[in-house]
Amino acid sequence: MKNLWEVLARQRDYRLVLSAGLISLTGDWILRIGLAYHVYALTGSTLASGGLLLASFLPLVVLGSLAGVFVDRWDRRRTMIFTNLAHAFVLLPLLVVRDDSTIWVIYLVVLAQSCLQQFFRPAEQSLVPLLVEPRQLVTANALNSQTSDVARLVGAALGGVLAAIGGLPLLALVDAATYLIAMALLIGVRHRPEPLQLERAGGLRPAVLKVKAEWIEGLRICVGGPAMRLVFVFGLVTGVGEGAMSTLFAPFVSAELGGDGTAYGLITSSQAIGGIVGGLVAAAVGSRFSAAKMWGYGAVVFGLIDLAMFCYPLFWNSLAPAFVCMVLVGLPGAFLIAGSMTVIQRLTDDASRGRVFGALFAAEGVALLVGIAVAGVLGDVVGIIPVLVVQGLGFVAGGIVVLGRLRILEPAPVEALTP
Structure with missing residues (x-):
C-alpha cells in the first residue's frame, strides 16, 4: 500500500495522465454503448451493428504499426493532447445523424476515432515509464489497467441511460466533453522530454523513405531478440483466444448456461468489478514481485479460471x-497486464518504445480478428465449449512458457554483473 500511495500522492504528472485516461475512457464507453443501441434502433440490423466493430478494428490492423513510428518522433505529451482535441472535433458530425440515411456518418466517426487511438495508446504506454520511478512502474501499470475496468463499469451504465434521454447528440456532446477535460489535464503535465534531433529529409520522397526505414527498424526490434519474440507470440496466441471469447461468450451464456440477455450483461459486468479489485491488489503489492513472474503466474491462473x-x-x-469465475479472474488478469506491460517497457528504450507498442497492438488486432472469424465457424462445427477451452489453454500454455523464460525477460541487474 505504501508504494501505491507514493505513486498516487507524489507523482503529480502520472496522476494527471491517469485521471485523463479514466475520464476519456469513460466517455468512450458511454459512446460505445450508446452507439450500439442507436445503430440497431435506426436500422434493426445486426449486420449494421457489426459494421461498428469493423470500423473500430480496421485502423488497428492497418495503421497501428506505422503510427508507432510517429509516436517515437513526436513529443508523447503533445501527441496525447492533440489526439484528445481531435477526438472532440470528430464527434461533432454525429449531431447531424437523424435516420438510417445518415448511418454512414457514424461509421466515419468511429473510423476516425479509431485512427486517432492508434497514436494515443502507444504514446501513453511510452510516456508512463518517464513519469514514475523504475521501482514504481509495476504499480503504475496496474493502476492503468484498472482505469479501463472503472470506465467500463461507469460508462456502460451511463451510455444506455444517456442514449434514452438525449439520443445520439447528447452522447456525442458528453463524450466530446470528456476529451476536452482529459486534454486540460494533460496540458498540466510538467514533464518535458529532451528535444529530438531529427535529420532533415529534404523533400517528400526522402521523408517517406525515412519513415519507411524507421518503421522497418521498429519491426526488426520487435523480432530481433528472443524476449521480444516471446512477447509477440504470447500476444498472438492469446489475441486469437480473446477473439474467440468475444464471439462465443454470449452464445455460451445462452446455450450452455441457459441465461438470458440480462444474465449475459450482469456476468460481463462482473468482470469489471473483479478487475477493479484485482487492479488495486496488483498496484498495492505488485512492486514486491518480479514483473515477469506476475505476467506468467497471472496468465496461468487466468487460463485455469x-x-x-x-x-x-x-x-x-x-x-x-x-459470476464467481468472472469476478475471480480479475485478480490474475490485473497481474498479467501489469506484469507484461512492465516487461515490455523495460525491454525497450524510449527511442523505440512507440514503434514496439504500435506493432504489438496491431499484431493483437490481427489475432483478434482471426479469433473472431475462426470461432464463428468452429463454434457451429465442434461446439462452443471446445473452442472456448482452447482459449483457456492458450493462456495456461503461454504463462508456462513465460515462467520458463524468466532469465531472458528480466536481465540481471547491473549490480549483479559487476565483480
Missing part, C-alpha cells in the same frame, strides 16, 4: 459459478 468456467456446465447447471 477460464477453463473452470467453460467446463463446469458439463456437470452443473447453474449461473452462479460463472
Whole structure:
C-alpha cells in the first residue's frame, strides 16, 4: 500500500495522465454503448451493428504499426493532447445523424476515432515509464489497467441511460466533453522530454523513405531478440483466444448456461468489478514481485479460471459459478497486464518504445480478428465449449512458457554483473 500511495500522492504528472485516461475512457464507453443501441434502433440490423466493430478494428490492423513510428518522433505529451482535441472535433458530425440515411456518418466517426487511438495508446504506454520511478512502474501499470475496468463499469451504465434521454447528440456532446477535460489535464503535465534531433529529409520522397526505414527498424526490434519474440507470440496466441471469447461468450451464456440477455450483461459486468479489485491488489503489492513472474503466474491462473468456467456446465447447471469465475479472474488478469506491460517497457528504450507498442497492438488486432472469424465457424462445427477451452489453454500454455523464460525477460541487474 505504501508504494501505491507514493505513486498516487507524489507523482503529480502520472496522476494527471491517469485521471485523463479514466475520464476519456469513460466517455468512450458511454459512446460505445450508446452507439450500439442507436445503430440497431435506426436500422434493426445486426449486420449494421457489426459494421461498428469493423470500423473500430480496421485502423488497428492497418495503421497501428506505422503510427508507432510517429509516436517515437513526436513529443508523447503533445501527441496525447492533440489526439484528445481531435477526438472532440470528430464527434461533432454525429449531431447531424437523424435516420438510417445518415448511418454512414457514424461509421466515419468511429473510423476516425479509431485512427486517432492508434497514436494515443502507444504514446501513453511510452510516456508512463518517464513519469514514475523504475521501482514504481509495476504499480503504475496496474493502476492503468484498472482505469479501463472503472470506465467500463461507469460508462456502460451511463451510455444506455444517456442514449434514452438525449439520443445520439447528447452522447456525442458528453463524450466530446470528456476529451476536452482529459486534454486540460494533460496540458498540466510538467514533464518535458529532451528535444529530438531529427535529420532533415529534404523533400517528400526522402521523408517517406525515412519513415519507411524507421518503421522497418521498429519491426526488426520487435523480432530481433528472443524476449521480444516471446512477447509477440504470447500476444498472438492469446489475441486469437480473446477473439474467440468475444464471439462465443454470449452464445455460451445462452446455450450452455441457459441465461438470458440480462444474465449475459450482469456476468460481463462482473468482470469489471473483479478487475477493479484485482487492479488495486496488483498496484498495492505488485512492486514486491518480479514483473515477469506476475505476467506468467497471472496468465496461468487466468487460463485455469477460464477453463473452470467453460467446463463446469458439463456437470452443473447453474449461473452462479460463472459470476464467481468472472469476478475471480480479475485478480490474475490485473497481474498479467501489469506484469507484461512492465516487461515490455523495460525491454525497450524510449527511442523505440512507440514503434514496439504500435506493432504489438496491431499484431493483437490481427489475432483478434482471426479469433473472431475462426470461432464463428468452429463454434457451429465442434461446439462452443471446445473452442472456448482452447482459449483457456492458450493462456495456461503461454504463462508456462513465460515462467520458463524468466532469465531472458528480466536481465540481471547491473549490480549483479559487476565483480
